[in-house]
Amino acid sequence: MTIILAQHDQAPARTKRSDAMNDNVLTVEGLKVGFRTDKGRFSILDGVDFTLRRGRTLCLVGESGCGKSVTALSIMGLLAENAEILGGSARLNQHELIGLDRHALRRLRGDAMAMIFQEPMTSLNPAFTIGNQLIEGIRQHSDLEGAAAREHAIEMLKRVRIPAAEQRMGEYPHQLSGGMRQRVMIAMALANDPGLLIADEPTTALDVTIQAQILQLIRRLQHDSGTAVLMITHDLGVVAEVGDDVAVMYAGRIVERGSVTALFDDPLHPYTIGLLSSIPRLDDTLTRLSTIPGSVPTPAEMPRGCRFSTRCPFADQHCREEVPPLAAVGNDKEHVVACWKAPIEHCEECSESREVMA
Amino acid sequence: MFAFIFRRVLIAVPTLLLISLMVFSLQLLLPGDPALALAGEERDPAVIEAIREQYHLNDPMIVQYGHWLAGVFTGDWGISLRNQMAVTDLLLSKLPVTLELAILAMLVALAIGVTAGLVSAVKKGTRWDFGANVIALSGISIPNFWLGIMLILLVSVRWGLLPASGYTSPLESVSRNLEMMVMPALVLGTAIAAIMMRHTRSAMIQAMQADYVRTARAKGLSERVVILKHAFRNALVPVVTMGTLQFGELLSGAVLTEQVFTIPGFGKLIVDAVFNRDYAVVQGVVLFTGTVFIVMNFIADLLYFLLNPRLRT
Numbered sequence A: 001m002t003i004i005l006a007q008h009d010q011a012p013a014r015t016k017r018s019d020a021m022n023d024n025v026l027t028v029e030g031l032k033v034g035f036r037t038d039k040g041r042f043s044i045l046d047g048v049d050f051t052l053r054r055g056r057t058l059c060l061v062g063e064s065g066c067g068k069s070v071t072a073l074s075i076m077g078l079l080a081e082n083a084e085i086l087g088g089s090a091r092l093n094q095h096e097l098i099g100l101d102r103h104a105l106r107r108l109r110g111d112a113m114a115m116i117f118q119e120p121m122t123s124l125n126p127a128f129t130i131g132n133q134l135i136e137g138i139r140q141h142s143d144l145e146g147a148a149a150r151e152h153a154i155e156m157l158k159r160v161r162i163p164a165a166e167q168r169m170g171e172y173p174h175q176l177s178g179g180m181r182q183r184v185m186i187a188m189a190l191a192n193d194p195g196l197l198i199a200d201e202p203t204t205a206l207d208v209t210i211q212a213q214i215l216q217l218i219r220r221l222q223h224d225s226g227t228a229v230l231m232i233t234h235d236l237g238v239v240a241e242v243g244d245d246v247a248v249m250y251a252g253r254i255v256e257r258g259s260v261t262a263l264f265d266d267p268l269h270p271y272t273i274g275l276l277s278s279i280p281r282l283d284d285t286l287t288r289l290s291t292i293p294g295s296v297p298t299p300a301e302m303p304r305g306c307r308f309s310t311r312c313p314f315a316d317q318h319c320r321e322e323v324p325p326l327a328a329v330g331n332d333k334e335h336v337v338a339c340w341k342a343p344i345e346h347c348e349e350c351s352e353s354r355e356v357m358a
Numbered sequence B: 001m002f003a004f005i006f007r008r009v010l011i012a013v014p015t016l017l018l019i020s021l022m023v024f025s026l027q028l029l030l031p032g033d034p035a036l037a038l039a040g041e042e043r044d045p046a047v048i049e050a051i052r053e054q055y056h057l058n059d060p061m062i063v064q065y066g067h068w069l070a071g072v073f074t075g076d077w078g079i080s081l082r083n084q085m086a087v088t089d090l091l092l093s094k095l096p097v098t099l100e101l102a103i104l105a106m107l108v109a110l111a112i113g114v115t116a117g118l119v120s121a122v123k124k125g126t127r128w129d130f131g132a133n134v135i136a137l138s139g140i141s142i143p144n145f146w147l148g149i150m151l152i153l154l155v156s157v158r159w160g161l162l163p164a165s166g167y168t169s170p171l172e173s174v175s176r177n178l179e180m181m182v183m184p185a186l187v188l189g190t191a192i193a194a195i196m197m198r199h200t201r202s203a204m205i206q207a208m209q210a211d212y213v214r215t216a217r218a219k220g221l222s223e224r225v226v227i228l229k230h231a232f233r234n235a236l237v238p239v240v241t242m243g244t245l246q247f248g249e250l251l252s253g254a255v256l257t258e259q260v261f262t263i264p265g266f267g268k269l270i271v272d273a274v275f276n277r278d279y280a281v282v283q284g285v286v287l288f289t290g291t292v293f294i295v296m297n298f299i300a301d302l303l304y305f306l307l308n309p310r311l312r313t
Helices: A002-016 A068-076 A102-108 A130-141 A146-159 A178-190 A208-225 A236-242 A260-265 A270-277 A317-321 A348-357 B002-029 B034-039 B045-054 B061-073 B087-122 B127-141 B144-158 B174-208 B211-218 B223-251 B255-260 B266-275 B279-307
Strands: A024-037 A040-053 A057-061 A083-092 A113-116 A196-200 A228-233 A245-250 A253-259
Touching: A024 A068, A024 A228, A040 A057, A040 A068, A040 A083, A040 A228, A040 A245, A040 A253, A057 A068, A057 A236, A068 A083, A068 A113, A068 A196, A068 A228, A113 A178, A130 A146, A130 A178, A146 A178, A178 A208, A178 B211, A196 A208, A208 A228, A208 A236, A228 A236, A236 A260, A245 A260, A245 A270, A253 A260, A253 A270, B002 B061, B002 B279, B034 B045, B087 B127, B087 B174, B087 B223, B087 B266, B087 B279, B127 B174, B144 B174, B144 B255, B174 B223, B174 B255, B211 B223, B223 B279, B255 B266, B266 B279
Parallel strands: A057 A228, A057 A245, A113 A196, A196 A228
Antiparallel strands: A024 A040, A024 A083, A245 A253
């Protein structure tokens, strides 16, 4: 058993994980995605850029509909039929994923890259046992057969801390709680030791007490295996808990990107500032919880320039006309922001609006 | 599991009694006097009265029902007024014919209906889907007897490929039996195929949108496995349930189709019995097919239960 596992752990690791030369597991550049609907074509992603290094966790943060999940599904090649990738690139260990034929993409899915989803209650097939669904994925991408595949599946269940793993193999998803099912999903995703794990709001549907357990589990497994994690969330608490880096998305664009500490300590984009100040604080019962006024513009009425300009207290004509590039404004070259006014502390004409924000 | 079966059986009993009451009451609705029909050319009131006495036709209705029900339970379903055969024997002699026709028709229905439903669901919105839907709509809209007559005209009369009508027992000649069964099975099967296609299609479309299908794709499984294993296994529940109910309907006898192809099954038996005011046979056929239908309903429930791990465990 241990021999099989050891082989399985090491052999693909060398090929699947990035070379020592280049630590970038995932590089996304200028990714553009559109949707075809009855009312016409709409842009959903408009030039998304980020890189994810081995063993690191990048959090993609933003409100519903900002394009977080579409970004993930584009990388996995699992976009809905009415969506199309209009441009850009996504490279997994230097291999281009965009435009890859579906057979090649299928060989990578579940092997070099894996994904877990928001809804553990519906993400497992109700008609098959846990064991069946685990073994199926293992056999798809490895030479393990029969008892060896089963052993590996049980080992995976143990690794995600599922008690009575062997017994669980024969059970159906409905016999497990939501947290247990999400553990099974994680076991399934990590069964073939992927270099990239995409987690799309993996804790949103779970109880608060279970959320922390699942996040810790992902963190620990990542530490053991060196898997890079792309964590999609709308919860800044999750970002603080597991993130190394964070990219804030708004209406299909990344508006700010940097290390978690840099972003939390010194948020540069007005949207990020708004997000951070809308977190409720237990030690502050006096001030009213701040919210960002207005709502995300619909794809049909998207402004030409900065997409946040319709809600931004600092926006002027220039903001509405020209798209601000992602650029570093301070000493930290990794901390970039797409805002003409950033840093707002130094922006003279912004002083009045700053009062409003504070 | 056993509690479930017990409950279902418990519900079936009053349903069956209700059927028997309705079946018995049927004869009140039939016009004409059976004693007169039985007497034939004889018009002597004494003879007719004797016939009435012999068949309890003078007793109050409730007593007649009691007689009849007691007989039903003891295997005495009465004697055909027309040819003096026991109704049970008559039913048993027709059962293999209707059973064979039902099985063949069901095979046709499943082969065409499920395949077409799968294809049109997977290729939703394409020409394949459109074509399958047009064929399904035709299948539902075209009356069986018309399709039967058209087939006879073309295949038998014009091309002389298959016998137009009649029945040969498979014990005599299997090939001759199949030759005669092909067209009626096709006529009955295509109508049900249309229904099966619609059900398979909608169940598959729903299943293909499920989260677990996305999970299966994320695992890198081939599209064939995603469709045939993950989606179809979940779409199977409504398809099997519907199929079982349709099979029950087939077993009740296909009146028009059997008439068109002169196949001596339940359908033809009941038509002949009604025309001859042969009450005992009419009651026998309706009671039997009603029971079969309830049994098939029960089996459908059972299959639904067995195919659903959430209910089973």
